[in-house]
Amino acid sequence: MAALRIPPGYQPRGELRYDEPMARHTSWRVGGPADTWYRPADLDDMAGFLAALPADEPVHLVGLGSNLLVRDGGIRGVVIGTHGVLSGMARHGERGLDAEAGVPCAKIARSCARWGLGAGEFFAGIPGTLGGALAMNAGAFGGETWDFVRAVETLDRAGVRRRRQRDEYSVGYRSVRSPADEWFVAAELEFPGGRPTTQASIRELLVKRNSTQPIGLPSCGSVFTNPPGDYAARLIEAAGLKGHRIGAAEVSPKHANFIINTGGATAADIEALMNHVAAEVARLHGVRLETEVRIIGEPAGPGAESAP
Numbered sequence: 001m002a003a004l005r006i007p008p009g010y011q012p013r014g015e016l017r018y019d020e021p022m023a024r025h026t027s028w029r030v031g032g033p034a035d036t037w038y039r040p041a042d043l044d045d046m047a048g049f050l051a052a053l054p055a056d057e058p059v060h061l062v063g064l065g066s067n068l069l070v071r072d073g074g075i076r077g078v079v080i081g082t083h084g085v086l087s088g089m090a091r092h093g094e095r096g097l098d099a100e101a102g103v104p105c106a107k108i109a110r111s112c113a114r115w116g117l118g119a120g121e122f123f124a125g126i127p128g129t130l131g132g133a134l135a136m137n138a139g140a141f142g143g144e145t146w147d148f149v150r151a152v153e154t155l156d157r158a159g160v161r162r163r164r165q166r167d168e169y170s171v172g173y174r175s176v177r178s179p180a181d182e183w184f185v186a187a188e189l190e191f192p193g194g195r196p197t198t199q200a201s202i203r204e205l206l207v208k209r210n211s212t213q214p215i216g217l218p219s220c221g222s223v224f225t226n227p228p229g230d231y232a233a234r235l236i237e238a239a240g241l242k243g244h245r246i247g248a249a250e251v252s253p254k255h256a257n258f259i260i261n262t263g264g265a266t267a268a269d270i271e272a273l274m275n276h277v278a279a280e281v282a283r284l285h286g287v288r289l290e291t292e293v294r295i296i297g298e299p300a301g302p303g304a305e306s307a308p
């Protein structure tokens with residue numbers, strides 16, 4: 001582990017840990033240690049922490065780790081976790097809400113129901129934070145995060161805060177291009193009028209989701225994006241890969257685009273299974289699947305063993 005180089009006398013107000021196992025912070029429950037893990041006390045503290053770090057210190061942001069494969073050798077540099085800390089949320093006018101990046105999407109859906117805002121139930125189907133949903137343009141059951149964004153607040157590597165408008169971003173299916181190298185720290189969301197979100201519409205969506213996805217087992221949701229005009233799950237199932245295993249990683253028998261950690265899988269097992277699935281789909285269907293899941297970190301060093 002490399003020691004964190006921060007100026008003498010600088011006192012972070014947040015929670016600082018060294019050699020933090022990333023398996024604790026990812027929904028696949030795999031991932032080696034981050035050299036440094038930081039949970040800021042609040043937005044000002046996060047800005048101050050970033051400004052205090054040497055410019056060449058690598059920094060990664062993590063929300064709920066529900067779209068993240070961290071390799072077994074872990075992450076060199078600093079990981080900043082937003083979940084549970086950047087958690088401010090307030091109603092904004094008749095149709096909107098303001099939320100910080102660490103707010104879980106499920107809470108946004110519930111707030112839409114409480115405040116009678118329109119068409120926000122899809123957020124209940126995304127088990128991540130608002131920050132992760134902004135980075136991914138996460139979507140479910142016809143709704144997509146950026147359809148509801150009016151403006152965002154960002155922080156850059158030097159700790160400078162900015163407000164940016166929706167039209168500064170180039171947004172597509174599970175893809176967001178930012179005008180600069182910055183992280184999302186908050187957003188102003190606006191929900192159209194019409195049919196309001198209700199507890200019943202959220203429940204209905206969750207029932208639909210639970211009937212098609214292996215909810216409750218460690219996964220990262222859909223591993224691959226859908227290719228134009230088709231579904232990754234259909235292609236994987238048609239390739240006969242449902243239930244295929246490498247180590248303790250398994251292509252879900254319930255939803256072929258999910259890979260499950262059946263207990264004790266390593267990141268290497270999961271990555272090997274992802275590569276096998278992509279290679280088989282390319283061989284049998286001639287389609288190149290693109291990975292939706294973000295992969296970060298270093299492979300385990302020599303001598304590390306895969307789970308039996």
Ligand SMILES: Cc1cc2nc3c(=O)[nH]c(=O)nc-3n(C[C@H](O)[C@H](O)[C@H](O)COP(=O)(O)OP(=O)(O)OC[C@H]3O[C@@H](n4cnc5c(N)ncnc54)[C@H](O)[C@@H]3O)c2cc1C
Binds near residue numbers: 082133139213222
């Ligand atoms: C069971 C299950 C079902 C799922 N279903 C869906 C679904 O229906 N639709 C869907 O779109 N996704 C789905 N997902 C995937 C995942 O929940 C989403 O991609 C979610 O938006 C990720 O949010 P997160 O906070 O967990 O991000 P993380 O996994 O922590 O991070 C994902 C990426 O976003 C970046 N990031 C995180 N926070 C920030 C920030 N504040 N600023 C900039 N970058 C940031 C990270 O660096 C990383 O590159 C599912 C996952 C699971 C486990």
